Amino acid sequence: RVGISGQREKRGEVNSQQPIKKMSENGIMSRAKVLTIDTMNPTVKKVEYAVRGPIVQRAVELERELSEGMKKPFAEVIKANIGDAHAMGQQPITFFRQVLALCSYPELLSDSTFPEDAKSRACRILQSCGGNSMGSYSASQGIDSVRQDVARYIERRDGGVACDPDNIYLTTGASDGIVTMLKLLVCGEGTTRTGVMIPIPQYPLYSAALAELGAVQINYFLNEEKCWSLDITELQRAVNEARQYCNPRALCIINPGNPTGQVQSRQCIEDVIRFAAKERLFLMADEVYQDNVYAEGCQFHSFKKVLFEMGPEYAETVELASFHSTSKCYMGECGFRGGYMEIINMDDEVKDQLTKLLSVRLCPPVPGQALMDLVVNPPQPGEPSYGSFIKERTATLSALAEKAKLTEQVLNTVQGISCNPVQGAMYSFPRITIPEKAVKEATETGQQPDMFYCMKMLEETGICLVPGSGFGQKDGTYHFRMTILPPTDKLKILLNKVKEFHQRFTQQYS
Amino acid sequence: RVGISGQREKRGEVNSQQPIKKMSENGIMSRAKVLTIDTMNPTVKKVEYAVRGPIVQRAVELERELSEGMKKPFAEVIKANIGDAHAMGQQPITFFRQVLALCSYPELLSDSTFPEDAKSRACRILQSCGGNSMGSYSASQGIDSVRQDVARYIERRDGGVACDPDNIYLTTGASDGIVTMLKLLVCGEGTTRTGVMIPIPQYPLYSAALAELGAVQINYFLNEEKCWSLDITELQRAVNEARQYCNPRALCIINPGNPTGQVQSRQCIEDVIRFAAKERLFLMADEVYQDNVYAEGCQFHSFKKVLFEMGPEYAETVELASFHSTSKCYMGECGFRGGYMEIINMDDEVKDQLTKLLSVRLCPPVPGQALMDLVVNPPQPGEPSYGSFIKERTATLSALAEKAKLTEQVLNTVQGISCNPVQGAMYSFPRITIPEKAVKEATETGQQPDMFYCMKMLEETGICLVPGSGFGQKDGTYHFRMTILPPTDKLKILLNKVKEFHQRFTQQYS
Structure with a gap:
């Protein structure tokens, strides 16, 4: 168990079904807590990490x-x-972070200091996002084009x-x-x-x-x-x-x-x-x-x-x-x-x-999806990066x-x-x-x-x-x-x- | 229930406890599946969205x-x-995306086209990240400085x-x-x-x-x-x-x-x-x-x-x-x-x-934490953005x-x-x-x-x-x-x- 610092003194003295009030130091009527170590999900208590x-x-x-x-x-x-x-x-791998910056702030696509392959990857990712924004939800299963790239990566591997x-x-x-x-x-x-x-x-x-x-x-x-x-x-x-x-x-x-x-x-x-x-x-x-x-x-x-x-x-x-x-x-x-x-x-x-x-x-998270895409589709021979x-x-x-x-x-x-x-x-x-x-x-x-x-x-x-x-x-x-x-x-x-x-x-x- | 396209013909014909082999069209001995609609987690089946x-x-x-x-x-x-x-x-809010781009690719901190307040926000976020990288895990509860900013936002609100x-x-x-x-x-x-x-x-x-x-x-x-x-x-x-x-x-x-x-x-x-x-x-x-x-x-x-x-x-x-x-x-x-x-x-x-x-x-996800930080700590009067x-x-x-x-x-x-x-x-x-x-x-x-x-x-x-x-x-x-x-x-x-x-x-x- 993590968190040995918790207080245990209340244990056992409350009935979770009934409202119980008691007087605290400052004279306030206090209620027993709804959620205590004794009334919480027992399977969660068993978790260790x-x-x-x-x-x-x-x-x-x-x-x-x-x-x-x-x-x-x-x-x-x-x-x-x-x-x-x-x-x-x-x-971090420079190319990955360049593409992520481009996807985060697409104004940078007109910045000549970014390599062309980073720009083309960013465009491809953004085109697969609703409204061309990483701020849109993707499909529950993940962005289609990323899943396609993953599939091709697995085939090569x-x-x-x-x-x-x-x-x-x-x-x-x-x-x-x-x-x-x-x-x-x-x-x-x-x-x-x-x-x-x-x-x-x-x-x-x-x-x-x-x-x-x-x-x-x-x-x-x-x-x-x-x-x-x-x-x-x-x-x-x-x-x-x-x-x-x-x-x-x-x-x-x-x-x-x-x-x-x-x-x-x-x-x-x-x-x-x-x-x-x-x-x-x-x-x-x-x-x-x-x-x-x-x-x-x-x-x-x-x-x-x-x-x-x-x-x-x-x-x-x-x-x-x-x-x-x-x-x-x-x-x-x-x-x-x-x-x-x-x-x-x-x-x-x-x-x-x-x-x-x-x-x-x-x-x-869409930035994580974008990054996964770059991992499975990194720069290829002949590309500037x-x-x-x-x-x-x-x-x-x-x-x-x-x-x-x-x-x-x-x-x-x-x-x-x-x-x-x-x-x-x-x-x-x-x-x-x-x-x-x-x-x-x-x-x-x-x-x-x-x-x-x-x-x-x-x-x-x-x-x-x-x-x-x-x-x-x-x-x-x-x-x-x-x-x-x-x-x-x-x-x-x-x-x-x-x-x-x-x-x-x-x-x-x- | 989502996914009405699934096949139901196999239902009921398998006993999940026993290996069952049967001959398929192509002459391959096929096994009944371990995980079927009848043997999966019943609470998951009840979920609707x-x-x-x-x-x-x-x-x-x-x-x-x-x-x-x-x-x-x-x-x-x-x-x-x-x-x-x-x-x-x-x-998207321009300022938010500028900071995210800076955090993704910190080389941009020397780019004079980014406003100073975006840069200072990015630096503060990166300093709270292990190795100054959004690629590091944060604490399980979230980045300390972001949680502090959230607390101050709630107090103002x-x-x-x-x-x-x-x-x-x-x-x-x-x-x-x-x-x-x-x-x-x-x-x-x-x-x-x-x-x-x-x-x-x-x-x-x-x-x-x-x-x-x-x-x-x-x-x-x-x-x-x-x-x-x-x-x-x-x-x-x-x-x-x-x-x-x-x-x-x-x-x-x-x-x-x-x-x-x-x-x-x-x-x-x-x-x-x-x-x-x-x-x-x-x-x-x-x-x-x-x-x-x-x-x-x-x-x-x-x-x-x-x-x-x-x-x-x-x-x-x-x-x-x-x-x-x-x-x-x-x-x-x-x-x-x-x-x-x-x-x-x-x-x-x-x-x-x-x-x-x-x-x-x-x-x-750390980019999401960074964004949350910007939402609770947006540009203030007097700052360029x-x-x-x-x-x-x-x-x-x-x-x-x-x-x-x-x-x-x-x-x-x-x-x-x-x-x-x-x-x-x-x-x-x-x-x-x-x-x-x-x-x-x-x-x-x-x-x-x-x-x-x-x-x-x-x-x-x-x-x-x-x-x-x-x-x-x-x-x-x-x-x-x-x-x-x-x-x-x-x-x-x-x-x-x-x-x-x-x-x-x-x-x-x-």
Whole structure:
């Protein structure tokens, strides 16, 4: 639970059905509140979201205290808790921002300092907007021309496998699409309640959404010893056990993995698809890190492509939703909340229901849609911005690859920390040894041992990480998630501080 | 239900628990789908959203048919179904768009053609963004400096009543805030299930959200004979009846009214607050049209201000959430999905839960937050953009006032149409007389009579309105909602076409 600061004294003393008045200090008759922790939606209470949990709230407090001149053992708070590239100094792609400026203020179309390809992209986007303005609502499913561009991007990415723009839904970041799909899937009660398989460790959006929807979370464990790979036998174990108490209907995959950084092999994806077909599971492929692959020998394979290469028995039957976003990869444009999902083999009636459901929120943010369009339709060879675009993209991806390697290397020099290769995505998820004495002290204060560890690190070094318990981990193992996003020189300092802290912590509790 | 085109032939023939294979035409063994209309989330199926329902889908089809050269009895489709100002030709506020362009592409800060006040606003916004980029995530609750500006705006608006920025939550349009608040309020089962009072006619976001959350919708009817005013006796009747079968916990008010265009008097608001206090209801005030008041003698009073003027017995106890948006008023920037909510007297623990819940969606779109900031902190006297800002805002609001009057006047010249004054907001909601014969024909084809009427109007004239049944109305009465947003000359043509259609329709079915 976030927000331990709340008051609990009123709990239990009010009957939510009856008006109750009581005299307060200042003599005013006060009413008991309608909405209290005891009378609010119980499923919302069950939601947890570690990436922005108590440790991040404390980090924000520390920043404020620093700015107010309070003395701390560090000069700045470094937030390595969240994949927020621009906040860590990554520069936006110039072309993208030029087009967004042109779309925001079309007077600039007559400004000769803007390249022609930026202008033509802006015109195309504006022509697809009602009244040629980004201020108009788009269609609920997203702007037609953007969905067409997304479809062509997917076809190029997947070596020509066809993509129908009607299967593309633009979303408010990938999270929106994921939650919407889960929402469609939830039904039943008791042992027929929908179960959804998610990896452990997972990105906590999944557990949060399932808690809120009252669906059953079915954990399958990734194999840390084999570089966080996915074992089909483990999927089988998880689904078999789950069938005792719920109705498993969906299987979520994150590839490249968050928080694990693992990149799945083509063979693994094929096995997962076969498994999903056999067990009749709706596949949800979170592929927001599709451009973030660094390790040699690793390559991104989309579930869509592999599915279609497996022939019509699979390609025409397995239901799949794949999610992408403007927030990650080389662009890191989180604040615009752009994204899309592609749905494959979805029942026509359900598709109508999906469109209807999305129409209630009217439309995804149009600037985010515009940005998604630029991501899937960047400058092409021969266009004036092509050179600078490629240069900027390459620089960002190379830096990330370098930082992925650096992170793994430095962490593995620390006794008591062991870090799998960061093959892709933006995070390392090293395993840490926490001394018995520290585990005991944490337990006594009601904290998870890795939360205790991370909080101590934050207070002593200003480094904000997320404890592994926020993502899930095997009992008795401890981890933290750290982004690889800080600039290289800062990342080096950060890794050294982590190293020193770990050594100090280990010594203190041994 | 939207999407009548879906196939139903598979219904009932599959057992969702068992893998079923069957041979399809091409000899492929095909599996029954995991997700079908029968196995999807039943609460989602109950959702209806008329503003983007079948009539709008048909309008989009007609537009496509026109563009493909098909002959129609009209040259263009006019979408008067949704409050989408820019799509109807309203121009954005220049200052707002200049600042957004500067924030999108900060290189422009050195461009001397941009006014200094636009640059200083852009700098202030960017300084509040991580890494000085709109591409960074903001805090879940929204950017600090924007929330501070919102608080100061509310204080000015409410004649100095204090506003704490901690009570401000930035949202993805107002819809996001409304759904989130409803989500917190829902609990209980059977006769203790949360009931929420909504006006009839209502904006269908409310009924859609309640259906999806499985909450009980409690209708209170606005008084059409008294210009769609709210009667406390009707509120009392509704809540008394509802207490038999659910637990009424919240009261939603839309002021100025959507779709009614009614503006509530100060006295009415005071009475509503007293009623909410007495009945222990959480108040939700949808005040997105707060700048859209046209009728003489009418004035916008915020629930917050009235609440605080009623003295501490109310000001310190009644729980209130008020919603605002960048989409309406004089700016009409729907596509950016900006908005905020202010919460008053919310329990501290619930507030923590609210913040936690919002953190799962990470943050509202940052360009929308920036725009919200500009709306609450527009150019001030003495600043270079002040003159043009005032001129543009006044022009838009005067035009809307003129169109509100024009709409009422023309519609009231038609026998069988009777239209209350459009005191505020952006819609007229006239009552229409539908001949018995037409009602019969509609019923026989399974349509609501006003849907039948509006569909016929669309096919014959290209005008897209929303039938009153999508908003709710007293049994046996019929209405449509029409926006007043088309440019004046187009609006005149549109009103004349409506008039002619109504006369023709009445004659045809008499």
